[in-house]
Amino acid sequence: MYSKIAASNVKKSFKDYAIYFLTLTLAVCIFYSFNSMGSQKALIQMKSVSKIMKVMSYVSVFISIILGGLILYANNFLIKKRKKELGIYMTLGMGKRKISIILVMETFLVGVISLISGLILGIGASQGLSTFALKLFDVPVNEYKFAVSTGAIGKTVLYFGIMFLLVMIFNVFVISKYKIIDLLIAGKKNQDVKFKNSTIYLIAFILCVGSLGVAYKSILKVGLNILDPMVLISIALGILGTVLFFFSLSGLILYVVKKNKKVYFKGLNIFVVKQINSKVNTNFISMSLICLMLFFTIASLSMGIGFKTVMDAGIKKSMPFDASISVTNKDVSYNIEDVLNKINFKISKNEKSVAHNEYVTGMKASEFLTTGDFKEDYVKFVKLSDYNKILKFKNEKEVNLTKDEVLILSNTDKFMKPINKKIINNNNRINIKGKEYLIKNPKAIEENLQTAYFTTSFFIIVINDEFLSGYKISNSVINVNYLDENREKYNKKYQKREDYGKGGFILGISKDGVYSENMVNTNVLIFTVIYLGIVFLITSMAVLALQQLSEASDSIERYKALRRLGANEKMIDKTIFVQTLIYFSLPVSLALIHSVVGIKVTSDLLNSLQKTNINSSALVAALIFIVIYAGYFYTTYVGYKNIVKSNL
Structure with a gap:
């Protein structure tokens, strides 16, 4: 019986929370891909690859911590959404132990499905990564052979198995702490968002502009000279300015839009503004962190391949003799x-x-x-x-x-x-x-x-x-x-x-x-930053998506009120689309501004060594970013609509 309930819940979750399964599948895919390069026969004997695989093993530990935290965060969101359902189970006489068994079975099923789908996708993605590696190591592409790494499969299963085991333990612990009354009224509890005086937000925004302005000006002046204390000061001011930006944003949006009555009272704009305000005000710390992670992703993916080109050209230029x-x-x-x-x-x-x-x-x-x-x-x-x-x-x-x-x-x-x-x-x-x-x-x-x-x-x-x-x-x-x-x-x-x-x-x-030494160091750096960049991108998009889906669950009563006031399905869908777009765009927009400055400073450093053009690598980075961003945005939008429609 419990297995049937668990299977039914997983099936239902696939429809409403595709974002969770998408994240798990991509995480497994990326993890396997970067740990499977050593299986390519044309690369096995190369010193570069052996060193890269050694570095990848260390980086993967760090990556697994990030992904483990993401999985726990996503799982916590699902548990929060299902509080009422779990409360009904308790009301019907099901004990906490039996509920825990159901959740353990669900986590196991989700883990198996995610591992299988992620590994299948990863085996395909790893072939493209291997081809990319062959080009980096100047190995003829015709030496490529299709390969599946049993070692990488075992490592992926082990790492993600530990993650899912932790999720199971976490679920059992969380259920043991809940009371029936808390579960049954969870849907009626809304977070009390306290808005401060608009003057505080205005001061914070002015400080934000000042901090970012000084940070940009300083880093553009001194460059990436790590011996100059202004580099660390610029980084600190950049982080402070980012946090102040998202802190001040909620109050600033409300203040500016309220001043324009035509915009504020047009259609359901007043509802959208309030929704965005509430979420930014609550999550400004996490949005700041997401913005900084996206900045790292954009900059690292853009400069990664360009750095390889610069180093190769610089090496040839610096070595006229044997x-x-x-x-x-x-x-x-x-x-x-x-x-x-x-x-x-x-x-x-x-x-x-x-x-x-x-x-x-x-x-x-x-x-x-x-x-x-x-x-x-x-x-x-x-x-x-x-x-x-x-x-x-x-x-x-x-x-x-x-x-x-x-x-x-x-x-x-x-x-x-x-x-x-x-x-x-x-x-x-x-x-x-x-x-x-x-x-x-x-x-x-x-x-x-x-x-x-x-x-x-x-x-x-x-x-x-x-x-x-x-x-x-x-x-x-x-x-x-x-x-x-x-x-x-x-x-x-x-x-x-x-x-x-x-x-x-x-x-x-x-x-x-x-050349050999530089190739080793350069390629290790490239693979590390690309690996971290893609994981940061997936993590950032997943957190944004889950926060929006959490907003959908918390706002059901508000959407019911809109429907009673005469809002039709098309109008409600539009509000969902607009607020999802704005919420996804806010951290990305500031990250892009950070990236323009960061890429300019890095390009100046690289150009001081060797003239380079990063257009091709920036185009590849933009393509990767757009595909993952669009995928998460669309999945979030559809999931948000499904949650709202199923409860109206």
């Missing part, structure tokens, strides 16, 4: 070739090499560039003879300079733009140690003089050898290209870092090693 070894000096002037001889490091016959030295004369970029923060950035100098050796090594045409000419190299936006604008385009001359020099190149030459983890030509001046005769070497570099195809043994040879002498250290870097 390998480089440098010795950096502080107190003593070391020459790289002498150092390698002393440590018995030999360049083999299967390698070509070229060496050059860099010098610091004490001149800083701030002496040449009056705008920007260049206080601690020294200008480096390279001899013309060394630069020509590098050009010859790269099979490029050598350059000639008179004693009054120089070349300027720079490949980062922080320096390149002001150098081109303030120095080269201005008068094409530069004053070095009291002497005017003509800049021969029409714009800053964008190239690295060694293979490195990032672009290193910040502000380099190529000058005639005589000028640097009295200065000590600050950095000495030897660049190497391999002549045979056995790259692995050479890569291991050049991956080294060790101290050398007084105030110096040797750093060896290979192109393949840098």
